[in-house]
């Protein structure tokens with residue numbers, strides 16, 4: 001079994017278990033007598049995973065059609081429909097590739113609301129890319145929170161990765177500027193810049209983020225090459241709303257879906273991809289350095305319906 005499949009199986013454990021229980025329930029009933037109520041139960045189970053309205057109803061229609069044609073005999077028949085439908089949805093539109101710098105370091109700016117997993121994801125990504133042989137430098141740009149800079153510095157030390165930090169209450173844009181300059185001087189491959197958490201509704205803080213971006217590009221015109229938004233998937237449909245609102249105000253080029261491990265609403269990944277069209281770059285399933293992997297539609301759909 002591939003390790004990427006195991007990764008998504010671990011991340012979708014809760015979502016899958018509740019879904020499977022509901023599907024098993026359908027087969028405890030007399031298979032010859034599915035009623036509207038049966039479909040309603042199935043619908044409720046799919047809705048609970050936060051797959052989204054469109055895909056839930058597409059799936060139900062497909063299941064109903066095949067049932068009426070006598071093509072559903074086991075729960076595996078339903079799971080197969082789920083796998084195919086979700087995989088097709090996730091791969092419908094090709095995602096734009098990550099914009100790697102053609103020359104010099106690639107700069108990725110991490111943004112998102114408070115506690116969505118920015119700092120931890122940066123540490124996990126640093127580890128991921130270091131394992132691929134890349135030289136990584138971190139910019140600890142969360143000068144807002146008391147322990148914001150320290151948290152990333154501790155990670156940097158643990159990972160053996162250089163970090164440029166600032167003082168609490170200092171200028172986040174200045175830290176980003178210094179990190180980019182230092183990373184270019186050191187000739188690193190990748191610079192990951194952390195920012196303080198913010199709600200999209202805070203006009204002043206969104207303005208500050210604009211400034212961070214502007215100042216980075218003053219030092220290094222092509223940068224930031226990517227702006228990634230971390231979204232906590234355990235908040236289900238609210239994650240969709242959050243990503244949409246943030247994206248209206250700030251040019252997001254990719255999403256990191258965090259905390260998939262803690263939720264029974266893992267279907268939200270499908271809803272987010274389908275409704276927003278942002279590429280899902282990585283998925284986080286825990287607090288350890290290895291708990292991140294690139295999003296993989298095939299492994300995801302298999303792990304969800306198995």
Ligand SMILES: Nc1nc2c(ncn2[C@@H]2O[C@H](COP(=O)(O)OP(=O)(O)OP(=O)(O)O)[C@@H](O)[C@H]2O)c(=O)[nH]1
Pocket residue numbers: 112113114115116117118119120121142145148195196197198230258259260261262284285286287291
């Ligand atoms: N279970 C789980 N916990 C996570 C994951 N990612 C982050 N966390 C935890 O969520 C909490 C918040 O993560 P942070 O990385 O500090 O989030 P942040 O966006 O940097 O937060 P602020 O800087 O306060 O805005 C921490 O306790 C993390 O350990 C994940 O994928 N799974």
Ligand SMILES: [Mg+2]
Pocket residue numbers: 118119120142148194195196197
């Ligand atoms: Mg943080």
